[in-house]
Amino acid sequence: MDLNVSNKVFLVAGASKGLGYAIAEQLALNGASVAIASRDSYAIQAAASGLSSATGAKVRGYSMDASDADSIINWVSQASNDFGRIDGLVVNAGGPPPGQFDIFSDEDWQAAFQLTLMSAVRMIRECLPHLRKAGGGAILTLTSSSVKEPIDFLLLSNVMRSGVTSLAKSLSRQLASENIRVNNLVPGLIATDRMVNLDTAQASAKGISFDEQRAASQALIPMGRYGDPTEFGKAGVFLLSDAASYITGATLVADGGTMKTVW
DSSP states (O other): OOOOTTOOOEEEEEOSHHHHHHHHHHHHHTEEEEEEESSSHHHHHHHHHHHHHHOOOOOEEEOTTTTHHHHHHHHHHHEEEEEEEEEEEOOOOOOOOBBGGGGOOOOHHHHHHIIIIIIHHHHHHHHHHHHHTTOOEEEEEEOGGGGOOOTTTTTHHHHHHHHHOOOOOHHHHHHHHGGGEEEEEEEOSSSSHHHHHHHHHHHHTTOOOHHHHHHHHHHTTTTSSOOOHHHHHHHHHHHSSGGGOOOOEEEEEESOOOSSOOO
């Protein structure tokens, strides 16, 4: 299948590692040019250099704080100047801290709002003029299964990521006539560094070994294993590509069958 992403330019946020990196890697492997961003300037430059060397694609790294409006504006402006066009955007940002309702202050809620919801609003707003100039394009938001099945102790994320999903659905209807597609991609348990950290923390809290914790987590997945980042990256590239040209306003779940709710 020809995904037809070669010679196109995609912006991918939160891409120094993990899920954002996985999508950027698959875009580069399929011939796209990629502008990746992260708060960690050293890590994002290293990621860009590694991807460029491994794939032969044009990849540049940019320092960008998703919770800061000016930082997002600068990223999109610089990437547009460097690449000459923008054909797609991957909205991605780290999640707010865990916890339940009683512990959060107004400042906590405001910080989560800026990091998770307003980052999506601002990234999309800055990219839209460029997508319109290109004659269309694709926007992909990375959200969470919590938008359908709230996760205990992740209240801030549950609320803010639900807002991102609603934003994407609303925009998919508004922008369809302009040939701009907007979709959501929901990860299950994917074998990234973050999952190593989470499994380590849970194992410690339970007084069990890392291997025991990981086995217990994987036993809850119908496919019996964590997803490979490459698998998630391919799902993301599909939704960004012309192969998904009649798909907009959709939420694709890549979780090995874990979610019980009918979407």
